[in-house]
Amino acid sequence: MPSWNEQANSIFLAAVDLPRDAWAEFLDHNCESTELRAHVEGLLEAHLRAQIALPTIPPEPNRRLGKTELKRTTDFSGRDSKPSEPHAHPIRASGDFSESEEPEVVGEYRLISLLGEGGMGAVYLAQTDLPVKRTVALKVIRPGFPSSDVIARFESERRALALMDHPGIARVLDAGETRQGLPYFVMELVNGLPLTDYCDQHKLTLHDRLVLFRDVCQAVQHAHQKGILHRDLKPSNILVASYDDRPVVKVIDFGLAKALETSELENPGLTLAGGIMGTPQYMSPEQADTHSRDIDTRTDIYSLGVILYELLTGTTPLAINKSSLLELLRRLREEDPLPPSSRLAQSRETVNDVSERRQLTPNRLIKTVRGELDWIVLKATDKDRERRYE
Incomplete structure (x- = not known):
């Protein structure tokens, strides 16, 4: 069982990527005591004060940052x-x-x-x-x-x-x-924006989004060839900067990386609190299994599939704002998401905005995504990693 602090950190890391207005309901489902909730709320408040997109774990209370040699x-x-x-x-x-x-x-x-x-x-x-x-x-x-x-x-x-x-x-x-x-x-130093933010702010076409996604895949492939997993691929860890008036992707934060070969890096298999490694919206089913340590390159492939899903539809396959952390992990392991085109067709209230950001009509966007792009996403995010790309 994870310790009290580990439980608080796990809940915080899951909540921090949610919209701010969804935090209260998420904490209602996941905090078993008022003390735990107060501690997580303190972490979230510290995150807001820092005005950053990454999760924040502040120093221990009443300890100042001393001199460091x-x-x-x-x-x-x-x-x-x-x-x-x-x-x-x-x-x-x-x-x-x-x-x-x-x-x-x-x-x-x-x-x-x-x-x-x-x-x-x-x-x-x-x-x-x-x-x-x-x-x-x-x-x-x-x-x-x-x-x-x-x-x-x-x-x-x-x-x-x-x-x-x-x-x-x-x-x-x-x-x-x-x-x-x-x-x-x-x-x-990378002066860039998270992948999805860059694409939306510049209203990139579907083709241009796919070109950037291809570049991301090539960078991740290089890491895999070096025996390195990222284990936390998500838009905020993929920055897009402009060089010579063209967008260039940079994958950052290999802090959750794991070596495939122990001869390259010692201590493989490091995990976050409670044995969970990654960000819930983007983690693979095998990462959501607290009893499994069997992680390989197909874990990153799954996360890339989720990112592609978001580039196509404007959302991730599984919504988490109304799920407890344990329920979300169960859904990650057991539920198959809708194909991207079906998600777009089902979300008539938002598809207009999503299609406008991609410079397409709603019907044209759905038609373009349906077929090969659907198939690529579903193969990359298959629950059975034996059926994913390698």
């Missing part, structure tokens, strides 16, 4: 590794740094502002002058969250990124570790 452990840029000077300033939990304040320093990097806080740490906009001046994203596990499991997941993320070299995957540039054993790593 950094040492260099791994350098992927080719420079000689050397210890950095102890940094004399605490890492901030939120907010920007004003011009009158001395910037925070982590190793060779000056922290400019907080970009977001996720389940494993905080991500900062940072700058360095060595070997050349550049702006990067720096991720560090915040002091005050002394979880060996979280640290292990973070280490897995850092090393997984170092194995991969693909234009569709955010590159790792550097990495280090605090003297207290808290890892950090430096990644290329």
Whole structure:
């Protein structure tokens, strides 16, 4: 049985991806006590204050972020590794740094502002002058969250990124570790939007959405060839940036990655609270099985199928706002979703908006999706992974 804190974190991670107006009903179904509900509501409030899309797990109550001494452990840029000077300033939990304040320093990097806080740490906009001046994203596990499991997941993320070299995957540039054993790593900064947000804001045609989806698949295939699973593929982990006036996808956050070969990464099989790994709307049936540890590349294929479903219909196969977490996991394992074209035909109240964003009439959208696109999605999201793409 998961602990009280693990249960709270699991409920929070499931709720945070729901519309805000669905939180209350979701907590009604999942929180067994007023104390548990109050704790989850506190996590959600912290998430809102940070104004980010990723789930937030704040530091332990009444603990401040103290001084953190950094040492260099791994350098992927080719420079000689050397210890950095102890940094004399605490890492901030939120907010920007004003011009009158001395910037925070982590190793060779000056922290400019907080970009977001996720389940494993905080991500900062940072700058360095060595070997050349550049702006990067720096991720560090915040002091005050002394979880060996979280640290292990973070280490897995850092090393997984170092194995991969693909234009569709955010590159790792550097990495280090605090003297207290808290890892950090430096990644290329991606100034982009989540995949579905980008597509909708730019009203991309169905063809253009499929082109971006193909690029995502190629990036994930590269990771799979390196023996790396993502395990949490979803639109917020697939950013689209503009380079030379064309959209380019970048897959980010391999913090839930698992090595297919233990010789590549140690400690395979790391999971979130209660043995559940992933985001409920996008996780595979085998991920929803708390008794299973048998995860392979077809888990990512399933998540890609859900993302394609959303690109076509504007929604994920299973609605979760009225389901408890346990009920949702059961449905993921047992219920077959409607084909995308059937979902569009059934949702006459929303199909007008969905089709307009894809520059098609409702009837034309349904007709285009029906057939091959339906078949591709259903094959990718088959409950029996033996029948999915490999």
